[in-house]
Amino acid sequence: MGVEVAVEGLSKSFGSQKIWQDVTLTLPAGEVSALLGPSGTGKSVFLKSLIGLLRPEEGKIIIDGTDILQCSAKELYEVRQMFGVLFQDGALFGSMDLYDNVAFPLREHTKKSESEIRKIVMEKLELNGLLGAENKLPGEISGGMRKRAGLARALVLDPEIILVDEPDSGLDPVRTTYLAQLLIDINAQIDATILIVTHNINLARTVPDNLGMLFRKRLVMFGPREVLLTSDEPVVKQFLNGSKIGPIGMSEEKDDAQMAAELAMKEAGHHDGSHEVYGVVPQMQATPGMPVRQAVGRRQARVREILHTLPPEAQEAILESLNSDQPTQVIPVVDPENGQSSTGRIG
Numbered sequence: 528m529g530v531e532v533a534v535e536g537l538s539k540s541f542g543s544q545k546i547w548q549d550v551t552l553t554l555p556a557g558e559v560s561a562l563l564g565p566s567g568t569g570k571s572v573f574l575k576s577l578i579g580l581l582r583p584e585e586g587k588i589i590i591d592g593t594d595i596l597q598c599s600a601k602e603l604y605e606v607r608q609m610f611g612v613l614f615q616d617g618a619l620f621g622s623m624d625l626y627d628n629v630a631f632p633l634r635e636h637t638k639k640s641e642s643e644i645r646k647i648v649m650e651k652l653e654l655n656g657l658l659g660a661e662n663k664l665p666g667e668i669s670g671g672m673r674k675r676a677g678l679a680r681a682l683v684l685d686p687e688i689i690l691v692d693e694p695d696s697g698l699d700p701v702r703t704t705y706l707a708q709l710l711i712d713i714n715a716q717i718d719a720t721i722l723i724v725t726h727n728i729n730l731a732r733t734v735p736d737n738l739g740m741l742f743r744k745r746l747v748m749f750g751p752r753e754v755l756l757t758s759d760e761p762v763v764k765q766f767l768n769g770s771k772i773g774p775i776g777m778s779e780e781k782d783d784a785q786m787a788a789e790l791a792m793k794e795a796g797h798h799d800g801s802h803e804v805y806g807v808v809p810q811m812q813a814t815p816g817m818p819v820r821q822a823v824g825r826r827q828a829r830v831r832e833i834l835h836t837l838p839p840e841a842q843e844a845i846l847e848s849l850n851s852d853q854p855t856q857v858i859p860v861v862d863p864e865n866g867q868s869s870t871g872r873i874g
């Protein structure tokens with residue numbers, strides 16, 4: 528089971544440039560969360576801060592009871608062992624073939640024999656659909672395969688927390704869906720805590736259990752998908768619809784006059800090409816045959832607890848989704864007449 532990551536009052540600057548301030552959120556243990564935000568809002572900086580690669584000046588990052596901003600180098604080393612990280616380009620070593628790339632953390636951080644390493648590496652390569660490519664160099668394979676190899680490497684130490692920086696960068700929509708499915712299946716299998724940094728709206732709407740949004744150096748919101756997908760918060764609404772109408776502009780800051788002009792254009796019938804979606808769209812499920820994703824039930828229980836605090840329209844949309852979006856599992860059903868098995872779904 529993954530561990531909880533609690534961030535409290537976190538602020539980060541580079542010299543006089545403030546990146547974000549007073550960020551407080553909790554990544555629930557064993558759930559998939561996504562951090563959204565326009566380009567340059569510091570999503571990658573946040574992700575690097577969680578593993579101690581960058582050091583915020585203020586606040587706390589508590590992982591499994593340890594504040595990594597206060598702990599010793601030895602404790603930080605131990606906390607880092609809990610992480611698997613998939614960087615944007617896979618961050619593979621260009622001179623090593625895929626096998627050696629994936630084996631690298633095991634050779635560095637464990638005393639496992641080469642035969643034990645082989646077993647784990649081949650298992651992770653297979654999980655990521657890379658069997659047969661183990662002797663290829665990163666330069667000889669496609670971007671999608673590099674991502675999957677990066678994910679295979681991120682998984683070899685059985686991480687409790689998986690960080691994924693822009694899984695869709697450089698991937699076509701179909702490969703992005705496959706990669707997202709892989710993450711959901713991994714969550715179903717090992718219940719790891721996963722944080723995805725992305726600005727892919729479709730992925731944000733359909734994959735994570737929780738969503739957070741950075742804008743104007745602040746965390747605007749963080750919470751279960753049901754709450755953000757029905758939110759009236761203008762930045763969240765605009766971002767999740769990929770629309771020009773709202774506070775986010777080309778260079779982030781947009782003044783009131785420009786917002787009013789754009790709204791007037793919309794009211795006059797101008798279409799900006801975005802597709803407005805309101806409500807809780809169905810979430811990607813684990814592949815049939817995988818264990819039931821425990822995260823879904825935990826999240827839905829939290830949502831039911833806070834439901835009464837939400838606006839009536841949101842409550843209605845959420846209740847509808849909670850009542851129809853029960854976790855489903857595919858199980859073999861044996862026909863008592865002839866003893867043959869077929870597949871059936873249980874709620």
Ligand SMILES: Nc1ncnc2c1ncn2[C@@H]1O[C@H](COP(=O)(O)OP(=O)(O)OP(=O)(O)O)[C@@H](O)[C@H]1O
Binds near residue numbers: 565569
């Ligand atoms: N090591 C660094 N030193 C100085 N400035 C940095 C450093 N790393 C990032 N920045 C600055 O921090 C800001 C946020 O960068 P970051 O890459 O986290 O944004 P992002 O939200 O991930 O953007 P994108 O979605 O475009 O990837 C940028 O202005 C960037 O130039």
